[in-house]
Amino acid sequence: MQPIESTAELKRLYRLDAKPRGSGGFADVTRAVHKIEGTEVAIKRAKHFPEAGDRIKREILAQSKLAHPHIMPIWDHDPAFFWYAMPLADGNLFEARNQLGEEDLASILLDLADALALAHKHDLIHRDVSPSNILGLPGATAGRLRWVVADWGMVRVSPESVSRVLTRTGQRMGTPGYDAPELDDDPSRATAAVDVYSLGRVAAWFLTRRDPRAGVELLPDGEWLHWRPFVRACTEQNVHMRIPDMDGLRELLQGVFEHRDDPPSERAARLLEALLSGDEESLTELISLAESYREDTVVFLDYLAQVPSGKTKAWTGRNPDRAASIARSMAAHLLRSSWGDRDVQYAATPLTFVLTILRGLVEMHSFGLAQDVAGVYFEADVKWDQVSQRTRTLEWLADLSDTAVGAVHPELARRPAVVEYYRELGWHPRSVALRNLLAS
Structure with a gap:
């Protein structure tokens, strides 16, 4: 009491x-x-x-x-x-939404990112940022509000500074739809990426006028398409693929209006040209662009696919989760997208892109991720029936160790059409399992 x-x-x-x-x-x-x-x-x-x-x-x-x-x-x-x-307070962001525009949103996000960055320096993670917890106080300019982060009751403090643990594993934390998925695992281990996620979901709610639902992607479209890369990067479900801190959030936010009128394909073309001219930073931007516009066939097949294999493999080594995801998207375009007037021989270019990532994942012993990619790659390879690509695939399969084969064998075995496509007279792979499956 x-x-x-x-x-x-x-x-x-x-x-x-x-x-x-x-x-x-x-x-x-x-x-x-x-x-x-x-x-x-x-x-x-x-x-x-x-x-x-x-x-x-x-x-x-x-x-x-x-x-x-x-x-x-x-x-x-x-x-x-x-x-x-x-x-x-004079209300909260939820109540004020209809009186604010996208420039207001950008300003609010920058201000709150500065505030949360200070908290993170003190090893304090808010864990409950939502429109209802963003309050408006009277500002220095008449009629304008100063927006503040409030309601720090769910704050995660440094473990060394507390005498009693308040957060238990499995305890519900944050506002549903705005709370990062990793909070469901162990909220006491929350990082700055948790608050990044929440600010990203606030932006998604503001722009789409839809309440976010836990575990369901919410990305802006239409007139707000230029916000899509920012929201996606902040709200990746996999914490290892998300913008990790407020510095990254602010940097990405600065580019929202810079590219407001650029079609994604034109940006992709410029970034690829810059990459091929030696600007290594362009690769990160090109991949982020593709991640934001996963449904854009031109971005994937005409530009991302042309990234040199050496650069693709090196990037995969640094970002295996993202690489597996982007490879699956590339393969999906090969399987389902309209080919248009592209030369049919060009199909080997995006196929090689996927195979490069698949090989890189296997070499890193990221066998689970490799298995995620292998099945869709094999199906795409069969669909396009490129002799040179089939040869490259068989050469790679022949050199796999028994351990690595465990990642790809199930994906081959459950696809009879793929098995028939790769069946080769006199083929001698290292793996007995592959020999029994594919050798005639």
Whole structure:
């Protein structure tokens, strides 16, 4: 139970409204007026159970470390940490959406990224950024709000600085749809990438006007297509493929308006030309562009496919998860997209791109990822029936060790048409299993 003296001190200092303005899992928020100064404030009070009190205490201690114009300040608090006073907000981002445009969104995201970067430097991860927790305070300019990150009750602090663990493995954390998927595994190990994900989902919600759902991709389209690379990079389900911190988020955000009027295919053409002229950074941008526009056949088949194999293999070694994903997308275009007026012999170029990644994954012993790619690659190879590519594939298969064969053999064996395509008289692979499957 909350100590009587804490409640008594609160009522001595403030005149509280009869009913709360909001209520969460751990606390209520009530409008109040300071009896001496006459200042309007919001009072956040812990509910009457132990964990609520612990959460409020942690929130007060964390926020008090963070002096930043875009982090909700704490003006006053109970010495026993059961309540605190903060400025009274003029609403939240959810309520203000219809009065704001994309330039406002970009400005808000930059401001909040600065604020969260400061928190991350203190080893504080918010873990619950959502439109309802982004509050508007009166700004220096009349009619404009200063947006702040509020509600730090779910903050993850440095393990060395706490005496009691509040977050348990499997405990629900964050706002559904805005919470990063890795929070379901172990929220106590959350990194800055968790808050990156949430800001990305805030952008997706703002632009699409649709509430995000857990585990379901939400990307802008149509008039907001230029935001798509930013949102995708921030909201990758796989944390290893996501922008890792606020520095990366801010850098990517700067490019949103720079490329607003550029068709993806034209950007891809420029990036490929720059890469072939020696600009190594262009490869990262080209792959990110392809990841953002996975349905764009031209980006994949006409430009990404032409990345030299040596550069593709080196990039795969640094980014195996992303490489496997992009290879599957390339193979899918080969299987389902219209070929148009391209020379049929050109099919060997995107096929080689996929095979290069597949070989790289096997050499890294990333056998699970290799298996994910192998099946769609074999099907695409069969579809296009390029003699030179079939020869390259068989040469690669012949050299595989028994360990590596375990990744590709199941994908071959369950595709009779693929087995027939690769069946070769007098073929002598290292693997007995492949010899029995494919050798005539």
